[in-house]
Amino acid sequence: MALRSFVVSDGVPRRHLPRRLTVLLPVAGLLVLAGCGLTLLALSTARVGWVAEAVGVAGALLPVGPVVAAFLWVDRWEPEPARLLWLAFGWGACVATITALLINNTAEAVGDLLLGKGGGDKISAMVSAPLVEEGVKGAFVLGILLFLREEFDGVIDGIVYAGLVAAGFAFTENIYYFGRAFAEYGFGDSTSPGVVAAFILRGVLSPFTHPLFTVMIGIGIGVAARSATKRARVLAPLLGYLAAVVLHALWNTTATIGTANTFLTVYFLVMVPLFGAVVYFVHWHRKREQRIVAAGLPAMVDAGLIVVSEVDLLASMKGRKSWRSRVRAQSGPHAARAVEDYQSAVSELAFLRHAMAAGSAGIDAAGREARLLDVVRQARRKAVDVARATR
Structure with missing residues (x-):
């Protein structure tokens, strides 16, 4: 999408899109999300009832908070725009969910016709759901x-x-599963698994399963974003999608036709170690981001974008947090927010220059760098001005 101009608002340059896009697209997006959400609410309530639906919502709210918080913690060097993070969650909770529901229900009906009653449910869970759900969730990241x-x-x-897309999807899915468990068995007892058992399984033991699957796609698309070759840019997302589908299918298959021992084996020998590997990978990659930012700071000092005294403060998360805390104590939260925006702009410039050096920044890299240079200068000027005005 081409940019028409670049304007300054509150001292920080911002992209300026045609008014029909800045007004109509957000409205259209909200209407789509609201429509999908209301449709899902109506369908779920019709199946389980209002009381069970309320129990489902309450149960689904508990695990989604820690999951979202974990991804926001990961996203600290150069935080993504809040509107896009909300949109990611909304896409998963509404658009991806209702799309998957329609296609999976169709696959279930076809399976019942071909394999007999009950066969469609297995086909939907083991084949349709992994292919469709991961595809729709991954489409947002690719977009x-x-x-x-x-x-x-x-x-x-x-x-x-x-x-965050997967967290939104799991949130809506949990509402239905918890609500259905309550509608059929109540809270449960020693002979029938009710909503408590469902919550332990989905909310305690496996709140990260959907995010774990879809993160594979995110890694693949992330690799493509920083790859210099066309082959890698095509293969990385495809391999990420394939990994997500295989893991999702394995999980659903063991839950659908496997025994309790099979399920526990897959859980402890596949999912838990893989989750640990992803956590380690994220930790390693955040350390790599820190090195990229630190390596880019001397050139910014030479260009007069930052001053020498800020290098140590910008080179680590601890230094950045300490800087913001000190500014907040001296000049208030508005000044601390201005410093945070400045820190993020520095990170984004360092990442872009690193990508340019590797040949993976894209054909518009020079223009993006020029805009980011303005962002860094004006973000720093704003941080300094706000701090002075509040003293």
Whole structure:
């Protein structure tokens, strides 16, 4: 999407899109999300009733908070725009969910016709759901890369967007599963698994399963975003999608036709170790981001973008947090927010220059760098001015 101009608002340059896009697209997006959400609410309530639906919502709210918080913690070097993070969650909770519901129900009906009653449910769970759900969830992340390239810096961004889409999807799915369990068995007892058992399984033991699957797509798209070769840019997302589908299918298959021992084996020998590996990978990649930012600071000092005394403060998360805390104590939260915007702009410039050096920044890299240089200068000027005005 071409940019028509670049204007300054509150001292920080911002993209200026045609008014029909800045007004109509957000409204259209909200209407789509609201329509999908209301449709899902109506369908779920019709199946389980209002009381069970309320129990489902209450149960689904508990695990989604820690999951979202974990991905926001990951996204700290150069935080993504809040509107896109909300949109990612909404896409997963509404658009992806209702799309998957329609296609999976169709696959279930076809399966029942071909294999007999009950066969369609298995086909839907083991084949249709992994293929469709991961495809629709991954489409959002791919869309960010293709249409909002400036908001996509690499693997960590892919992980964050994918994780929040999946968290939204799991949230809506949990509402239905918890509500259905309550409608059929109540809270449960020693002979029938009710909503408590469902919550332990989905909310305690496996709140990260959907994010774990879709994060594979995010990693693949993140690798593509920083790849210099066309082959890698095509293969990485496809391999990420394939990994997500295989993991999702394995999980659903063991839950659908496997025994309790089979399910526990897959859980402890596949899912838990893989989750640990992804956590380690994220930790390693955040350390790599820190090194990229630190390596880019001397050139910014030479160019007069930052001053020498800020290098140590910008080179680590601890230094950045300490800087913001000190400014907040001296000049208030508004000044601390201005410093945070400045820190994020420095990170984004460092990431872009690193990508330019590697040949993976894209054909518009020079223009993006010029805009970011203005962002860094004016963000620093604003941070200094706000701090002075509040003293």
